[in-house]
Every structure is written in structure tokens, then in C-alpha cells.
Amino acid sequence: MNCREDYLEWDEYFMATAFLAAKRSKDPSTQVGACIVNEDRVIIGVGYNGMPKGCEDGEFPWGKHSDDSLKNKYMYVCHAELNAVLNKNTANIKNCKIYVALFPCNECAKVIIQSGIKEVIYLSDKHAHKKTTVASKKMFDAVGVRYRQFVPKHSKIVIDFNQINWDNMNQLPDTPIKNRKDFE
Numbered sequence: 635m636n637c638r639e640d641y642l643e644w645d646e647y648f649m650a651t652a653f654l655a656a657k658r659s660k661d662p663s664t665q666v667g668a669c670i671v672n673e674d675r676v677i678i679g680v681g682y683n684g685m686p687k688g689c690e691d692g693e694f695p696w697g698k699h700s701d702d703s704l705k706n707k708y709m710y711v712c713h714a715e716l717n718a719v720l721n722k723n724t725a726n727i728k729n730c731k732i733y734v735a736l737f738p739c740n741e742c743a744k745v746i747i748q749s750g751i752k753e754v755i756y757l758s759d760k761h762a763h764k765k766t767t768v769a770s771k772k773m774f775d776a777v778g779v780r781y782r783q784f785v786p787k788h789s790k791i792v793i794d795f796n797q798i799n800w801d802n803m804n805q806l807p808d809t810p811i812k813n814r815k816d817f818e
């Protein structure tokens with residue numbers, strides 16, 4: 635039997651991990667995830683955008699259109715990249731890569747640079763026109779942090795919790811069809 639050919643490539647795997655982390659975000663409008671990977675292709679930190687620990691969701695705003703900036707989320711929310719760096723499980727993250735759904739803002743760019751991350755792989759650059767993004771690129775260019783866009787081969791990666799059961803069943807030729815219904 636030959637090995638599978640439709641397995642995830644490394645970039646897909648790490649970007650998908652970032653997107654899975656984003657599913658934890660409580661931000662009603664934009665959920666962002668980030669995944670930091672070391673030189674051995676080991677994930678050493680994952681994060682998503684959220685309120686700081688202890689800042690209760692009921693007490694802090696998720697809106698963004700109030701004239702009073704204290705009533706908007708931007709004052710409080712921690713970005714996915716920041717959380718991924720803070721969540722790292724190793725002291726040294728020099729020469730790591732960070733996979734992130736959106737191009738990092740200038741504040742995250744500072745954190746990325748200071749932590750020693752050397753490459754940013756992003757999916758969307760939809761805020762390219764904003765000064766925060768221009769500033770990020772200016773800093774990355776100045777210090778030699780590489781950045782490149784990830785172009786997915788598959789627009790969707792489906793996680794089906796039932797699949798593990800189906801695969802096992804398929805390896806058992808005698809399994810009655812009626813039992814397979816339990817896993818549908």
C-alpha cells in the first residue's frame with residue numbers, strides 16, 4: 635500500500651492551526667489566529683485575539699463604533715500574534731516563523747521583531763492600505779524580517795470527528811452496514 639498523497643503540506647498545516655485557534659476567539663466581527671513554529675517545524679506557540687486574562691467578557695466591550703474609544707474593543711483586546719508569543723512554551727523563539735490570518739499590525743510587528751521571529755506568513759493583507767500595516771512593513775524591511783503571503787491550495791479544510799470511526803469501520807470488511815449508520 636502506498637502512502638497517502640492528500641496529506642497537508644507544512645504551510646497548510648500551520649496556517650490551518652492558526653485558523654483553528656481563531657475559532658476560540660469571542661470577537662464577533664473578526665477572529666484571528668496565529669501559530670509560531672521553530673526551525674524544526676515544531677509548533678511552540680498558538681494564540682487568538684481576545685480580552686486580557688481576567689478582563690471579563692461581560693465587562694469589556696466587543697463593539698467598535700462608539701464615539702467613546704473606551705467603549706470600543708480596540709482599547710483592550712490582545713491580538714493573536716501577541717498571545718501566540720506570550721503563550722510560547724520555550725524561552726528562545728529566535729529564527730521562528732509565525733503563521734497568521736491577517737498581516738500583523740504595527741504593535742504586533744514590534745513584538746514579533748523583539749521576540750526574534752524571522753518570518754511572517756500571512757493569509758490576508760486586506761488592511762494593506764492602513765498606516766498600521768505600512769509601519770509594520772517598514773519595520774520588517776528595516777530589520778530583515780521576511781514576509782510572504784500564503785496562497786492555499788484548498789479553500790477549505792474540513793475536520794470531521796466521525797471520520798476516525800469511518801476509517802476503522804472500512805478496515806473491517808465484515809462490519810454490517812447498519813452499524814455504520816451510528817457514525818453518520
Ligand SMILES: Nc1ccn([C@H]2C[C@H](O)[C@@H](COP(=O)(O)O)O2)c(=O)n1
Nearest residue numbers: 663664666683713714736737738739
Ligand atoms: N493581525 C491582526 C489583526 C487584527 N487582530 C484582531 C484585533 C481585533 O480583535 C480584530 C479586528 O477587528 P475588526 O476591526 O476587524 O472588527 O482582529 C489580530 O488579532 N491580529
Ligand SMILES: [Zn+2]
Nearest residue numbers: 713738739742
Ligand atoms: Zn496586532
